[in-house]
Amino acid sequence: MSFVQAKKRVVLIDADMRRPRLHQVFEPPIGREADGLARVLAGKCTLDEALITGGDVPEGMSLLLCGEIPQNPSELLESPQTRKLLAELGERFDLVVLDTPPVLPVSDPLILARMADGVVVVARCQATTRAGLQRALTTLRRSEANLLGVILNEVDARREEAGYGAGYYSYHADPNAAAPHGSA
Template sequence: MANSLSRAFAQLIDDLEHPAQSPEGAKVSVSIVDQAQVPSAPIEPRLPINVALGALIGLTVIGGVIILRDRLDTTIRTPQTLRKATAVPVLSEIGYERDARRHPLITERDGSSAQIEAFNTLRTNLQFMNAEHRPRSLVVTSCLPGEGVSWICGNLAVVLAEAGLRVALVDGDLRRPSIGEYLKTGDRPGLTDVLAGRAETSAVMRQRDVSDGRLSVIPSGPLPDGPSVLLGSQRMRLLIDELVDACDIVIIDTPPLLPVTDAATLAANCDGVLLVARCGRPREQDVAHALGLLSSVGARLVGAVLNFAPTRRGDAREYPSYAPGNLTREPRIPPVPDDS
């Protein structure tokens, strides 16, 4: 069809430019320089080129989304971002372990664990703070629910007691108490009975056997209608002073700061606050809001803990010779050669 059209077009131009009555020569001429041929392969679609272009566009879009998400993501995921958001030292980075669900207390596990070493680090950093800034009464709280505050309180109290300290652990979360479940002490009677005047402190305090120290636990007691009122009462302040006089350190488990005011109320009457941040849960804005609440009541933030951080290589399990169970082995001393 293309060749026939070109020949017909050339013939038409020739007829128009050479009329029989015109003595002048043709001003326009058309000639065929190449014949149309049937292609050996289709020109569309160009599969290799299309695949290459699609892959390039896809990689560009994915890279842009990753960069944009990284720039817009303000969640706390690393100790560096937590330190930057709080402006206080990150006292420990506690990794996630599946065994923690079945055995929440680290003393219930056998052998070495990265979590055990993380809690030992937290204990050491609290013990060796500057003497002027070392808290005797410590409120442990978080920005949002579900960041593992009660779990950290229970294990921190245990490792401090194992170091030979007299520790008092108070379940100040009068909305969702968990200390009694973790330490298997039960919830009643407890703190609310003391604050309501129905029981003495000694009557609700449970003693837990620890290797070198003493751990006293005060569970929550019956849940009240107005927790923040009880926690901010004069009886609560007197109870804290009583426990501080009798123990080396008092640890108080509290609800998160942003939903309710209980933690801020208690923090105003204690020496320091330990902020727990679950990896990937709070945002920098949440931390800033929580710090504002603590500052408004004159509370002092002594440190932060990054909880449930991704497990990284290099913990004690990869170095069996440094595991706690192997540190008691006697070194193998080679025999001294006999010079004689």
């Protein structure tokens, strides 16, 4: 949203083709629920048919939802159509944001990380373990991804100590929590 407010043209892509979520935040237009990234990569619809603007989508932003869930997400993402699509989006938008599945359980984020200009890992406070985050970062580094940084979300500022002392940077996590998500 900061880039949109700075008058940048932004496209947000739901590249989690196993458990997509963005359609729950931004409802697709009636009759176009199946159109999305998977259908564009499979050649079943055009990019312009799948892009969503207006409605609940902020001005200056476009969405490319997952659409129908494909049987072969990794194969679609590894196809030459993905590089071609990302190149076209790079020409049309100032910022292309790929929301991917978590880094550790599937190869999809690693496939996209190699195509992206940079990767930001999102970790959830009190849920992502330190070991899980370290494994995800190591995996991304080994895949030669351009790692830009880590965002820690869902931080409860009321629980944090005031100031910038050692307590401010303390990290507590549930060892049974899920792996961090990557966004390329």
